[in-house]
Amino acid sequence: MPVTDSDPVDAILEQWRRERPDLDVSPMGVIGRISRLGDELDARLRPTFAASGLGEGEFDVLATLRRSGPGAELTPGELTASMMVTSGAVSKRLDRLVGAGLVHRRSSDQDARSRLVSLTEQGRGLVDAAVEAHLANEERLLAGLSPEERRQLAGLLRRLTLSLPAG
Structure with a gap:
């Protein structure tokens, strides 16, 4: 899968900027990515543990x-x-x-x-x-x-x- 310069969080941020231009939504860019990445990494780590029982x-x-x-x-x-x-x-x-x-x-x-x-x-x-x-x-x-x-x-x-x- 090719790496792009945009991820799903970018789309969320853009929507909030459009709907609420008065808000600084930049914290969502950090927290949202950490949260999503944590979930994704957990899913990719579990099979390695499971392989060891x-x-x-x-x-x-x-x-x-x-x-x-x-x-x-x-x-x-x-x-x-x-x-x-x-x-x-x-x-x-x-x-x-x-x-x-x-x-x-x-x-x-x-x-x-x-x-x-x-x-x-x-x-x-x-x-x-x-x-x-x-x-x-x-x-x-x-x-x-x-x-x-x-x-x-x-x-x-x-x-x-x-x-x-x-x-």
């Missing part, structure tokens, strides 16, 4: 444990904070991953009420293969941007994220 949430748990270092044990609360989802969502994901033999839960030596979660060898192998496939997919999705454009975009998105008011 994982949902995006399960991949997130495994990846969080894997990037925490060899032998890392995290509490469900630490996983929840790292992934920015509800504790109930993490609990359901952990139940599925324990059932699949990909993570192990044990009681903490310091506090029997607290549970620690770690990768099993099977989980580590699966997430290592899945992250390689995930990165290859992301590389493919970003192929239309030069390395410098990627750095600029990442910097601008970081800046936007950090500038948002707490909420």
